[in-house]
Amino acid sequence: MDSNSSRAKRTSLQPLRAAGRQRVEELLEAASDLMAERGYEATTMAEIAARAGAKIGSLYRFFPNKEAVADALVQRHIAVLEEEYAALSKCAATLSPAALADVLIELLVTLYPRVKSLSALMEARTDRMEIRDRARGHAIAGIAAALRVCAPRLDEALAKDIAAVVLNTMKVLRGMITKDAPTTPGAPDELRRMHRIYLAERLTPFRNI
Known part of the structure; x- marks a missing residue:
């Protein structure tokens, strides 16, 4: 039985031994692959264990339910994003809106192997x-911070609105490249062009130039 319906807020076990940490890595990698392929709802604990080549009891030993697996994945993805957004914010002031658009739209494509x-x-x-809200909120906050470095006079609320649009554009491009979204050979480049025009129009009035 998949424990997705469990409401209990039990915590995951943090292994102390190297073998246990390795097993957790394998389980989370399997879970990330399956959720990327099938979605969160369709993925079961039994499938995660099978993909990792582990017994179901081993999975439950470390993660009491599927939500605990998702929590662990979100924490890992956030750590990756924090690193990337910090680096981006350092250079965003030197980028034009069009250049920033190019960096942002490719981010999910570049990071995909690490945040599947x-x-x-x-x-x-x-x-x-x-x-869900923590994953979305962190992604939007990181993008908004980079936008405000590039355009310092941009209001925080507007920056988050623009960041939400940017995030969805990033997801569409990744879907086009991985063939998960309807596309044609030239469509990804058209999306990139549209994204550059959009950010240039929205950010330029708020830049200190």
Whole structure:
């Protein structure tokens, strides 16, 4: 039985031994692959264990339910994004809106091997809304921070609105490249062009130039 319906807020076990840490890595990698392929809702604990080549008891030993697995993945994805957004914010002031647009739209494509299940978790329909909201909120906040470095006079609320549009554009491009979204050979370049025009129009009035 998949424990997705469990409401209990039990914590994951943090292994102390190297073998245990390795097993957790394998389980989370399997979970990330499955959620990227099938979505959060369709992925079961039994499938995660099977993909990792582990017994179901081993999975439950470390993660009491699927929500705990999702929590662990979100924490890992956020750590990756924090590193990337920090680096981006350092250079955003030197980038034109069009150049920043190019960097941002490619970010999910570049990071995909490390955050495979991020999009699936951001779209998850789960009783524990904080899983989805935390993933979305952190992504939007990081993008908005970079936008405000590039355009310092941009209002925080507007920056978040623009960041939400940027995030969805990033997800569409990744879907086009991985063939998960309807596309044609030239469509990704057209999306990139549209994204540059959009950010240039929205950010230029708020830049200190």
